[in-house]
Amino acid sequence: MILLASRYLIWVFALFMLMSWDQATAEELSLKEIATGVYVHQGVHQLPNQHNRGEIANIGFIIGEHCIAVIDSGGSPYQGFALKQQIGKHSQIPICYVINTHVHPDHIYGNLAFKAVGVSFVGHHKLTQAMALRAPFYREKAHSELGFALSPEHFVPPDQPVKDTLELDLGGRTLRVTAHPTAHTDNDLSIFDTQTETLWLGDLLFMGHVPVVDGSLNGWLSEIEKLRKIGAKQVVPGHGPVVAAWPLALMGEENYLKRLQTEIRAAIKAGKTIEQAMNEIGQSMRPDWQLFDDFHKRNIATAFAELEWEDD
Amino acid sequence: MKIPVTSSRILMIIAGLLLASQALRAEGEDETAWNTTLKQQFFPNRAIEEDQQTLEITAPYRAEDPALVPLQITSKFPQTKENFIKNITVIIDNNPVPFSASFDFTPESGKADIATRMRFNAYTHVRAIAETNDGKLHMAKAFVKASGGCSAPIGTDLEAAKARMGKMKFRFDGDKATLGQPNPVQLLISHPNITGMQMDQISRMVQPAHYVTEVKVSFEGKAVMTTKTDIAISADPNLRFYFAPDKAGELKAEVKDNLGNTYSASQAVTP
Numbered sequence: 001m002i003l004l005a006s007r008y009l010i011w012v013f014a015l016f017m018l019m020s021w022d023q024a025t026a027e028e029l030s031l032k033e034i035a036t037g038v039y040v041h042q043g044v045h046q047l048p049n050q051h052n053r054g055e056i057a058n059i060g061f062i063i064g065e066h067c068i069a070v071i072d073s074g075g076s077p078y079q080g081f082a083l084k085q086q087i088g089k090h091s092q093i094p095i096c097y098v099i100n101t102h103v104h105p106d107h108i109y110g111n112l113a114f115k116a117v118g119v120s121f122v123g124h125h126k127l128t129q130a131m132a133l134r135a136p137f138y139r140e141k142a143h144s145e146l147g148f149a150l151s152p153e154h155f156v157p158p159d160q161p162v163k164d165t166l167e168l169d170l171g172g173r174t175l176r177v178t179a180h181p182t183a184h185t186d187n188d189l190s191i192f193d194t195q196t197e198t199l200w201l202g203d204l205l206f207m208g209h210v211p212v213v214d215g216s217l218n219g220w221l222s223e224i225e226k227l228r229k230i231g232a233k234q235v236v237p238g239h240g241p242v243v244a245a246w247p248l249a250l251m252g253e254e255n256y257l258k259r260l261q262t263e264i265r266a267a268i269k270a271g272k273t274i275e276q277a278m279n280e281i282g283q284s285m286r287p288d289w290q291l292f293d294d295f296h297k298r299n300i301a302t303a304f305a306e307l308e309w310e311d312d
Numbered sequence: 313m314k315i316p317v318t319s320s321r322i323l324m325i326i327a328g329l330l331l332a333s334q335a336l337r338a339e340g341e342d343e344t345a346w347n348t349t350l351k352q353q354f355f356p357n358r359a360i361e362e363d364q365q366t367l368e369i370t371a372p373y374r375a376e377d378p379a380l381v382p383l384q385i386t387s388k389f390p391q392t393k394e395n396f397i398k399n400i401t402v403i404i405d406n407n408p409v410p411f412s413a414s415f416d417f418t419p420e421s422g423k424a425d426i427a428t429r430m431r432f433n434a435y436t437h438v439r440a441i442a443e444t445n446d447g448k449l450h451m452a453k454a455f456v457k458a459s460g461g462c463s464a465p466i467g468t469d470l471e472a473a474k475a476r477m478g479k480m481k482f483r484f485d486g487d488k489a490t491l492g493q494p495n496p497v498q499l500l501i502s503h504p505n506i507t508g509m510q511m512d513q514i515s516r517m518v519q520p521a522h523y524v525t526e527v528k529v530s531f532e533g534k535a536v537m538t539t540k541t542d543i544a545i546s547a548d549p550n551l552r553f554y555f556a557p558d559k560a561g562e563l564k565a566e567v568k569d570n571l572g573n574t575y576s577a578s579q580a581v582t583p
Binding site for chain 2: 133136140141278298301305308
């Protein structure tokens with residue numbers, strides 16, 4: 001009897017904690033309507049840590065007449081719930097889609113909050129594999145660096161994998177979802193809202209936060225060439241302001257990546273080592289970017305290892 | 313016969329993980345794993361001197377990418393017939409498989425230097441133990457802050473990596489070799505070097521380990537460097553070392569992986 005009661009109390013307590021906690025975050029999740037029915041929450045230029053719980057990316061949603069599409073679910077399970085709660089405050093239209101722009105934790109850890117009958121998860125056709133390969137590593141990192149536990153269930157893979165393009169009808173507006181070849185990662189998706197001509201690029205576009213190469217430097221630069229031709233009015237970057245002018249917004253990132261490419265190629269040609277390249281290349285770009293010291297050398301290492309094979 | 317080998321390997325990995333987790337609990341630059349287990353395991357009952365006269369190890373204190381940590385081992389004297397380093401063994405204390413690589417050198421190596429890129433799975437010491445031709449052991453060590461390098465995601469362009477698997481390139485400083493002198497050379501081996509630790513908890517599939525286990529470099533049939541490697545070597549193994557040619561000839565690399573694949577490449581060397 002005592003056992004039962006204490007069990008019951010634990011549940012009540014847990015529920016209470018969850019509710020009070022949910023409310024606290026829901027109030028913190030600010031949203032901006034950047035175009036009719038297009039809402040974006042702005043992330044912060046910080047490394048993921050226990051304080052920000054990895055909630056650092058731009059996330060949001062688009063409201064149609066019959067359906068809402070969430071674009072990136074947040075950097076923690078909490079942020080996923082907070083986003084869901086905010087959506088409920090804005091609209092009673094059902095959430096039909098959760099689109100993940102790529103596998104990185106700050107874009108997918110809120111997925112589970114949205115899992116329900118009638119909600120379809122949309123992602124690059126390589127997203128399932130990327131989630132599967134990264135899950136053990138990511139779970140350990142979440143535990144040690146973000147301060148929460150993740151179960152395999154938090155990695156909700158897409159049930160609508162996108163290989164080329166996919167059109168999502170939200171009622172009165174159509175989202176064109178495009179799967180890209182390896183660029184920022186090997187599973188990048190972009191979303192174009194035809195009604196407001198808003199292009200949502202996820203981490204194909206970094207502004208302010210130094211770009212992070214986790215796929216292919218060459219691939220990313222050739223995607224930028226193609227992206228530039230999209231006739232959008234405005235763009236939502238994965239990290240940076242909630243909205244920016246298109247295609248001007250590409251300039252900073254493109255300059256950074258091009259300079260990496262040019263200088264790493266020159267270093268390889270000159271017979272320099274990866275250590276020399278990491279220490280010497282692009283240091284003058286430090287004032288242009290936040291988190292430069294956290295990612296720049298790593299970008300060089302990743303790109304160097306790619307470019308030393310590019311002639312083959 | 314194959315099953316016990318595999319299971320003993322898994323046991324080793326589990327033991328390694330246990331040791332690593334114990335080490336994590338300890339504060340600071342802990343050497344428990346080395347002092348209590350590894351030293352005895354790899355160099356039973358042998359004296360190891362930590363001196364500054366034999367070799368130096370250079371690794372970043374804070375690793376930028378734990379799956380791609382540049383590591384340089386520099387010897388303090390040239391290889392001569394009278395006085396040379398026979399072998400350098402690299403141990404990364406808190407990796408799941410601490411044995412990372414072993415390099416056999418000869419007087420023909422010119423200089424027993426080696427630089428490569430490695431995976432670091434935890435905050436750990438990396439140590440290079442050199443055996444000189446008088447049979448003595450000398451050690452240099454460095455501490456590296458990194459985590460997750462062995463379970464880190466496989467390079468995202470796995471398909472490209474698999475497509476060019478076995479490709480090799482030699483790179484020299486300039487077009488001509490200098491006879492009778494140690495000449496630096498770089499060997500690039502394209503191989504995904506999958507650790508087998510990128511376990512897939514969603515589909516319950518495991519990416520099976522697939523990595524380079526042996527690299528033999530010879531010049532005109534004479535060994536320059538013979539290397540045994542394990543999963544700590546980064547994808548697309550990259551080795552920088554020296555060789556001292558006494559004439560024009562052919563530098564050859566022969567590579568084996570754990571699945572029995574063999575690859576070879578050679579390059580003409582002209583003075």
